[in-house]
Amino acid sequence: MNLKKLLIKESILPNLKPGSKEEIIRQIVDFVASSGKITDRDSAREAVLAREEKMSTGMQNGIAIPHGKSDSVDQLTVAVAICREGTDFDAMDGNPSRIFIMTLSPANRVGPHIQFLAEISKILSRPELSEKLIEASTTSEMLALLTA
Amino acid sequence: MTNLTHATVAAVHHAAEESSHSITHMMVHLMIQLAVIIIVAKSGGYLAQRFLKMPAVLGELASGMIIGPYALGGKIHLPTLGTLFAENHGFAASAELYGIATLASIILLFLAGLETDLASFLRYSVVGSVVGLGGLLASFILGDLIAVVWPGNGIDTFMDPAALFLGVISVATSVGITARILAEKRKMSSPEGVTILAGAVFDDVFGIVTLAIVMGMANVRLSGGEVNWIEIGIIAAKAIGFFVVVTALGLIFARKITSAIKQFKSKEMIVSTCFGLALLLAGLAEMAGLAMIIGAYIMGLALSRTDLAHEIEHHMRGTYNILVPIFFCVMGMMVDFTAMKPVLLFGSVYSLLAIASKVLGCGIPAWAMRFNLRGSIRIGLGMLPRGEVALIVAGIGLASGIIDQGIFGVSIMMTVITTLLAPPLLVKSFEGGSGLRKEMAGGSEDIQSIELTFPSRDITEFLINRFIRALQNEEFFVHHLQTDQPTYQVRKDDIMFVLIEDGMTLRINAPAEHQHIARLMLVEELLSLSDLLEATQKMEDLQSMGNNLLAGMF
Missing domain, CATH: 3.30.310 (TATA-Binding Protein)
Structure with missing residues (x-):
């Protein structure tokens, strides 16, 4: 899967502020909506929150993958957000989450949606890479790390 | 003038009517032949599988022998159409029937290439290659030599096209039969099983390359030229070059080609286009002086590493099931029993050598690598059965006039004997303990x-x-x-x-x-x-x- 096609500099939010799960998701959805990719930000947020209610997407080692299916997007829409301070996202290992990969995909559309999450999780499963990502100062550096 | 025009028009009309009548006549005959072949071959295949627990191909071959022009088919006369299966210029099948059999052989090799597990071959390539190469060399050399030393057959040099063909025919292992037994005995992933499967891939690929070289040499000999070693080198380089270059290009661009084809968003279109490409490569291979099946096999091999492999295989399975038995049945039909009588003894010795060459040719390298005697025998026996490819190569030899009816019959005999012997011997050989000299060092698989x-x-x-x-x-x-x-x-x-x-x-x-x-x-x-x-x-x-x-x- 070619991550370069989906990930661009403009889909990276480098300074996510710590907060509750709802606030984190609101910030990321608003960020994506500001680029005009979401038609109805409330329903997009609800879709992601509904998925979180079933089971938290806070994984291990500071990584979280909030995602949802919503018709407020017409194609797979992705965002990478970094919260350097770390924030509680109800992670599996109880540690604060620092890297958030969010995907929104249309409800009944065929396409490699989960595969995107899988590919990026595979990259982030290398601890040295997630450290570098957090330390990176510009979105260009972050993009280069994710798509290298 | 007008009369002349009228006469011309009438003549043209008459000729057109006659030719359309003859084409219709030919097609009616063909349809009836196909009907008989499909029903009889399929029934034969079914009986062989169901009651004899043997591969269907044996039943299909036997059906062909029974209904062929040299047996029942030559005695059945149809009203207005004539003999059901008649000899046609010394050939057991009409051009149109042989055309359909050729198409079937292309489908067969295309799917064989498609099903090739290159990944596991590469993983076990060292031991697989050594075992495959051992069997290939032994069977090729012995198959060729026996024709040379056998008195009275007019073959007196190693480079004689007929001798070369006898060598190639005994090369290709039909791993399908072995794979079925390994699967039934749950030995597919045993060290012996994996080695046999990897060896068979090597054997398939290099068997095809050997065929390409032999075809080149035979063509030179048939056109009256003498084959010298420089020429052999050129032919070999051309054959291997064609194979390696086209396969490498195929493997490199397979992803790009398939992603372009996937734009169709219709599985039927995808499958048809890929099959079309296989036919195209088959034609190109023949034009390059190789055999058509080589092109079809390469196309299959190139697509085998793509995600379309199973889709194509799945969609073509129905066509395969109908057409491929026609090929085996037509091959059976070509067996002329009267031509075989004088070569029965030769056929028995050739078959015996075909067995010995694989058991020893594959067994000895296996033994030298890491298997004990039990394991080596299992591997040798697993590589024993010849099948589809041997029959196709023999068919090509007969059609191009390189081998005669007698030698063709000998090839069929060897195929049948090795295929019949392999299953019981293989089952027996898997009784007992490990076939490894020492247990394989920890599983390196990342699964x-x-x-x-x-x-x-x-x-x-x-x-x-x-x-x-x-x-x-x-x-x-x-x-x-x-x-x-x-x-x-x-x-x-x-x-x-x-x-x-x-x-x-x-x-x-x-x-x-x-x-x-x-x-x-x-x-x-x-x-x-x-x-x-x-x-x-x-x-x-x-x-x-x-x-x-x-x-x-x-």
């Missing part, structure tokens, strides 16, 4: 299992079905393997894993690098299962639903 057990088989089956649908929605190709346990192979680009329904347990065997996608998708499906359970709580009372359905029926 890990993910297992989930549910409270009932129904839930497992339900979740697997949902999981498969989700995979298809993510544009994965899911292929149902014909095994005892419901097993699915999941592929997309270079991702591949296996999904198994084992009673109440769902198992996924995936390489570590592809576990992320399997795990994430499974989690989503588990969560959707809980949604579903919640939804059922909200359903109308089942009793009243049932009552509504049955109300007014009685």
Whole structure:
């Protein structure tokens, strides 16, 4: 899967502020909506929150993958957000989450949606890479790390 | 002038009528021949499988021998059409029937290439190559030499085209028969099983390259030229070059080609285009002085590493099942029993050598590598059966006039004997302990299992079905393997894993690098299962639903 096609500099939010799960998701959805990719930000947020209610997407080692299916997007829409301070996202290992990969995909559309999450999780499963990502100062550096 | 015009028009009209009549006549004859062949060959294949526990190909061959022009077929006369199967210029099949058989042989080799497991071949390539090469050299040299030393057949040099063909015919192992036995005995992934399968891939690929070289040499000899070593070198380089270059190009560009073809968004279009390309490459191979089947095999091989392999195979299986028995039946029809009588003794010795060459040629290298005597014998016997490729090569030899009816019969005899002998001997050889000299050093495979057990088989089956649908929605190709346990192979680009329904347990065997996608998708499906359970709580009372359905029926 070619991550370069989906990930661009403009889909990276480098300074996510710590907060509750709802606030984190609101910030990321608003960020994506500001680029005009979401038609109805409330329903997009609800879709992601509904998925979180079933089971938290806070994984291990500071990584979280909030995602949802919503018709407020017409194609797979992705965002990478970094919260350097770390924030509680109800992670599996109880540690604060620092890297958030969010995907929104249309409800009944065929396409490699989960595969995107899988590919990026595979990259982030290398601890040295997630450290570098957090330390990176510009979105260009972050993009280069994710798509290298 | 007018009269002349009238006469011309009438003549043209008459000629057209006659030719259309003759074409119709020819086609009617062909259709009836095909009807007989398909029904008889399929029945023969079925009987061989069902009652003799033998591969269908043997039944199909035998059917051909029975209904061919040299047996029953030559004695049956049809009203207005003439003899059911008549000899045509010394050839057992009419041009149109042989055309259909040729198409079948192309489909056969295209699918053989498509099913080639290059990955496992590469993984076990060292021991597989040595075993395959040993068998190839031994069988080629012995097959050729016996023709040279046998008195009275007019073959007196190693480079005689007929001798070369006898060598090539005895090369190609038909691993299908062995694979079936290995699967039945659950020995497919044993060290011997893996070595046999890797060896057979080597044997297939290099058997085809050998055929290409021999075809080149035979063509030079047939056109009256003398083959010298420089020329052999050039021919070999050309054949290997064609094979290596086209296969490498195919493997490199397969992804690009398939992603272009995938733009069609229609599986029928995708499959047809790929098959069209196989036919095109078959034609190009023949034009390059090689055999058509070589081109078809290369196209299959190139596509074997793409995610389309199973889709093509699945869609072509029906055509394969109908057409390929025609090929074997036509091959059987070509056996002229009277021409075989004088060569029966030669055929027996040739068959015996074909057995010895594989058992020793593959067994000795296996023994030298890491197997004990038991393991080496298993490997040798596993490589023993010849089948489809031997028959195709023999057919090519007969059609091009390089070998005669007698030698062709000898080839069929060898194919039948090795195919008949292999299964019982192989089953017997797998009794007893390990075939390794010392146990293989720890499994280096990177495959890990993910297992989930549910409270009932129904839930497992339900979740697997949902999981498969989700995979298809993510544009994965899911292929149902014909095994005892419901097993699915999941592929997309270079991702591949296996999904198994084992009673109440769902198992996924995936390489570590592809576990992320399997795990994430499974989690989503588990969560959707809980949604579903919640939804059922909200359903109308089942009793009243049932009552509504049955109300007014009685």
